[in-house]
Amino acid sequence: MSTNDYLVLAGTFHGVHAITRTITPRIPVPSPPSSTSTTSYAFPNPGIPATGLEYLETEKFRLTCFQTLTGTKFLLFTDPLTTNIDVVMRKVYELYADYVMKNPFYQLEMPVRCEAFDRHLGGWLRGRT
Amino acid sequence: MVVYSFYIFDRHAECIYKRRWLPRPTSISGKASRPTSEIPSSSNGVPPVFGQSDRTTDDDAKLIFGTVFSLRNMVRKLGGEDDSFVSYNTSQYKLHYYETPTNIKFVMLTDVKSPSMRVALQQIYINLFVEYGVLDSYPR
Helix, strand or coil, X not given: CCXXXXXXXXXXXXXXXXXXXXXXXXXXXXXXXXXXCCCEEECCCCCCXXXXXXXXXXXXXXXXXXXXXXXXXXXXXXXXXXCCHHHHHHHHHHHHHHHHHCCCCCCCCCCCCCHHHHHHHHHHHHHHX | CCEEEEEEECCCCCEEEEEEXXXXXXXXXXXXXXEEEXXXXXXXXXXXXXXXXXXCHHHHHHXXXXXXXXXXXXXXXXXXXXXXXXXXXXXXCEEEEEECCCCCEEEEEECCCXXXXXXXXXXXXXHHHHHHHHCCCCCC
8 A cells, every 4th residue: 555545544544533532422311300401421431521422433443542641643553352452552562662762863743753652562461472 | 220211213314213312301300210212203392392402303303314324335345245333432421333144224322431332233033023013004
């Protein structure tokens, strides 16, 4: 796949991620008798904010999406049977914070070209297998 | 396990069946534990009482179709032509997907903890859709 294909996929995913959040089913909550006829709604898991797609399973792979507080999305493609994806994701975020965000030559919103990040990420993942 | 809604889309991207199950508000009836089913009818033009306030169920079906269609194409591009997507999770719900070889798409929204519904959707297709939908007026 070319870089253009990846850009198309990234754009598609971005849109789909937003839609998956808006189609969250909402459950009507009984309004107190004092209030007027407006019905209020609750999410199925109250207390947790509605997020977009978090992980996607296909026959051949599993895609985990982690969104940072600032909106950067990390997409991790793994084997469907891989466990402890949260741990991997957390470590990737940590490495990203350490070697990309703390790199004085990295410009925000630009493609990540940081050798130290590549090296540490590769080294850590190899150490796990 | 809770099922929120179920949709069937034909190969022309048309929603040919939709059904939603939402709990009845406790203030209206005393039987809150029993879920009620709501079949949105387009003929009498009654706005949906439950569910999204600012979006109709038709719009919901379109959004869901757009989502599964995009994801299906994305998965095919990444995993190869014979790969197909099974389900996705958000923090609030889980969407299950099954597509027949004739491109009829079955979509079901359940709560996050439900197990894979792929077999169930397949059974709905084989035992219910083919039996009572496709072969309905077929001489037997």
